[in-house]
Amino acid sequence: MAVAATTKTGARPSRAGRRLAVPAWTGTVPFLAYVGVFLLWPTGIVVVDSLKNPSGAWQLSNITELANPLVRGYFIGSFKLCLLSSVAGAVLGAILAYAVASGNPDGIVRRLYLSASGVLAQFGGVTLAFAFLVLIGPVGLLFHASWYYDFPWGIGLIYTYFQIPLMVLVFLPAIDGLKIQWREASENLGASAWQYWRYVGGPLLAPAFLGATLLLFANALSAFATIAAWENQIAYVVPQQISTALSSEVGLSNVNVADLLALGMIVMVAIVMTLYVLLQRRAARWLR
Amino acid sequence: MAALAPVGEVVREPSARRAAGVSARRRRRLNAFRYLVFTVFGLFFALPLLAMARFSLEGAKLGTWSVTAWSQIASYQGTQAVGIPPLISSIEITLELAVITCAVIVLLLVPTMIWIRLRVRWLSRTFEFLCLLPLTIPAIVLVVGLGPIYNRIQRVSLSALMLFWVYVILALPYAYRALAAGLGGLDVTTLAEAARSLGARWLTVIVRVIVPNMWQAIINALLLTSALVLGEFTIAYLLLYNNLQVELYSISRNTPNAGVLFATSTAALAFAFALLLILSYVGRRRRRSRG
Numbered sequence: 147m148a149v150a151a152t153t154k155t156g157a158r159p160s161r162a163g164r165r166l167a168v169p170a171w172t173g174t175v176p177f178l179a180y181v182g183v184f185l186l187w188p189t190g191i192v193v194v195d196s197l198k199n200p201s202g203a204w205q206l207s208n209i210t211e212l213a214n215p216l217v218r219g220y221f222i223g224s225f226k227l228c229l230l231s232s233v234a235g236a237v238l239g240a241i242l243a244y245a246v247a248s249g250n251p252d253g254i255v256r257r258l259y260l261s262a263s264g265v266l267a268q269f270g271g272v273t274l275a276f277a278f279l280v281l282i283g284p285v286g287l288l289f290h291a292s293w294y295y296d297f298p299w300g301i302g303l304i305y306t307y308f309q310i311p312l313m314v315l316v317f318l319p320a321i322d323g324l325k326i327q328w329r330e331a332s333e334n335l336g337a338s339a340w341q342y343w344r345y346v347g348g349p350l351l352a353p354a355f356l357g358a359t360l361l362l363f364a365n366a367l368s369a370f371a372t373i374a375a376w377e378n379q380i381a382y383v384v385p386q387q388i389s390t391a392l393s394s395e396v397g398l399s400n401v402n403v404a405d406l407l408a409l410g411m412i413v414m415v416a417i418v419m420t421l422y423v424l425l426q427r428r429a430a431r432w433l434r
Numbered sequence: 435m436a437a438l439a440p441v442g443e444v445v446r447e448p449s450a451r452r453a454a455g456v457s458a459r460r461r462r463r464l465n466a467f468r469y470l471v472f473t474v475f476g477l478f479f480a481l482p483l484l485a486m487a488r489f490s491l492e493g494a495k496l497g498t499w500s501v502t503a504w505s506q507i508a509s510y511q512g513t514q515a516v517g518i519p520p521l522i523s524s525i526e527i528t529l530e531l532a533v534i535t536c537a538v539i540v541l542l543l544v545p546t547m548i549w550i551r552l553r554v555r556w557l558s559r560t561f562e563f564l565c566l567l568p569l570t571i572p573a574i575v576l577v578v579g580l581g582p583i584y585n586r587i588q589r590v591s592l593s594a595l596m597l598f599w600v601y602v603i604l605a606l607p608y609a610y611r612a613l614a615a616g617l618g619g620l621d622v623t624t625l626a627e628a629a630r631s632l633g634a635r636w637l638t639v640i641v642r643v644i645v646p647n648m649w650q651a652i653i654n655a656l657l658l659t660s661a662l663v664l665g666e667f668t669i670a671y672l673l674l675y676n677n678l679q680v681e682l683y684s685i686s687r688n689t690p691n692a693g694v695l696f697a698t699s700t701a702a703l704a705f706a707f708a709l710l711l712i713l714s715y716v717g718r719r720r721r722r723s724r725g
């Protein structure tokens with residue numbers, strides 16, 4: 147309300163006469179233009195091109211290519227890997243987040259784990275694959291895991307390495323939001339620790355937990371660097387196949403493969419993120 | 435409502451209260467659990483990094499120590515035959531990209547955010563949506579659509595520095611959240627009204643009144659952006675540019691187990707870690723000065 151007052155009274159007096167009245171939203175034009183060119187336009191290109199054939203004519207039947215067993219295989223691979231790494235990351239991350247939350251909020255442990263989580267959740271990438279390669283790969287310093295190059299398990303372990311820190315970052319606020327009064331109340335009523343978690347803490351945290359798991363799922367879905375550095379010969383997941391399709395034009399003829407796969411990913415992420423937002427809204431009820 | 439407010443405040447400082455609410459036996463059990471968890475996870479997180487650091491210090495014979503790999507970082511020539519430039523040049527490019535991306539993101543985001551907060555409130559939901567959108571559009575998808583756009587950019591300049599255009603988009607959600615947290619803690623309207631009634635122009639209000647009040651948030655945004663640029667691989671790789679991560683990837687493909695690979699990786703990781711550690715200290719100082 148006060149803003150409106152500022153606008154009316156503050157903007158006018160001295161300069162109104164000299165300058166044309168430019169609407170205030172023009173100030174946001176540079177930003178909108180930038181986002182339009184480098185975010186909305188590329189996304190639009192993906193959507194439009196996926197519905198065209200390589201010579202540029204509309205071809206809506208492309209969508210049926212997503213059901214092609216070969217293409218479906220990449221999506222199933224992605225789904226397996228994301229499910230494995232997001233569930234493992236969510237469960238382990240929740241345990242770690244609880245251990246962090248129950249300590250001193252200004253303590254060294256909490257700060258160390260939080261800033262480490264910030265780095266490790268971000269800095270996965272190529273480096274992470276190298277680190278695991280020298281730890282448990284064929285030249286492993288710790289031991290040589292024979293399953294290092296097995297598809298969901300080897301890479302799943304590596305993904306878990308950046309999923310756990312992300313879980314800590316997104317789930318910690320939910321745990322911090324558990325009021326101590328609820329715990330005290332349940333203790334006064336004679337509840338055991340198990341009963342507290344089963345009937346009070348668990349149900350309260352469930353929406354936040356599921357939401358965070360979905361976020362991890364989307365995170366794993368879009369990860370590319372790590373899996374590219376882990377194995378570059380065989381494509382298991384959609385991002386790898388997009389990369390292959392971009393660098394070589396072979397594959398399904400007659401369709402813009404990369405665009406089509408990208409469209410499939412957009413749809414998948416959109417579904418996951420919509421569910422995430424809905425769950426977050428549900429979780430936010432208790433976290434005030 | 436009034437009775438609830440102080441209760442809500444207490445929750446912000448969880449530990450002391452929580453510990454007091456739990457019986458002594460339970461607290462002992464909780465501590466045992468915490469130490470176990472910290473040890474196990476600490477090992478899980480530290481071991482791969484230590485292995486990488488150890489490998490970077492491997493001597494010519496297995497099991498010996500040497501710093502050769504580290505001293506090679508500055509002089510490693512890449513594999514020119516396969517078109518990989520010297521390592522040091524890709525490090526330079528990446529650092530320059532980090533600086534440019536940071537500058538652009540601050541110039542683009544800070545004035546726009548303040549302006550929207552002051553004058554165009556009705557845009558704020560749309561603005562937030564646009565800023566967080568890159569989180570839901572994977573980089574690998576973005577790069578598919580960027581092909582035609584980068585074709586045009588490459589007609590003007592072939593430099594890898596042109597990557598900053600899209601890095602700004604990638605960093606947008608992180609920078610936005612850092613800045614929004616800083617701006618949310620300010621009474622922007624009152625500050626602006628005070629400055630305006632003293633005769634300040636809008637530019638003066640933004641640059642000399644509001645920005646100095648949100649330095650911490652700006653620094654946070656800058657650190658997050660730099661960390662992101664240092665670790666970026668997907669877009670550079672698929673648009674055929676050579677940044678640090680792409681260079682490391684190509685070295686690993688052509689000369690597997692090169693010590694310099696692990697030395698550089700370790701150094702880059704340590705650098706990013708230092709940045710984020712600074713960030714956590716900056717955040718703490720701000721909390722202190724408020725409380």
